[in-house]
Amino acid sequence: MSKHGNVILVGPMGAGKSTIGRQLAQALSYEFVDSDHEIEARTGADIPWIFDVEGEEGFRRREETVIDELTQRDGIVLATGGGAITREANRRAISARGIVVYLKTSIEQQLARTAKDRKRPLLQHAEPRKVLTELMKTREPLYLEVADHVVDTDASNIKDVALTISDLV
Ligand code: S3P
Secondary structure (H helix, E strand, C coil), X not given: CCCCCCEEEECCCCCCHHHHHHXXXXXXXCEEEEHHHHXXXXXXXXXXXXXXXXXXXXXXXXXXXXXXXXXXXXXXXXXXXXXXXXXXXXXXXHHHCCEEEEEECCHHHHHHHHCCCCCCHHHCCCCHHHHHHHHHHHHHHHHHHHCCEEEECCCCCHHHHHHHHHHHC
16 A cells, blocks of 8 residues: 555445445454544534534534544544545545545435435435535535545445455555
């Protein structure tokens, strides 16, 4: 590996970052870390609570701290939250400290994978399709900016995607 021995997964909500990340970590014998879980563990509260009480800005501050710390480790597969790349400091840390894989996913798949989930405050909206489409417009250039590889998660199952990535990194 050319950069830090980390693999960092970026992409929208419902891209499968956590599921694929777990499989990939197993395949590489790396530790799997999920920045959202780390934020919740450190705060002692879940993400909807953090958004309610501290607003998105409070959540982003916590996310920046966690990503800065986690990316300084070595030998991890890191799943980042879908909005992590909106902060420049995160983009810098992510692209400098790991092989970055953008999990490219259609809006249809994102909707299907997030449909029953109430843990994503940004999707507690009458029209989640509209939200995901708008977020994609502003965020996709940023996913592409940090990505070393782009992998489509629509076409194949999780195991195959994890195998594809383990061959790339
Ligand atoms: C967010 C994505 C979520 C979580 C938070 C905000 C976003 O992570 O960080 O709800 O801004 O897209 P996942 O991408 O793991 O769902």
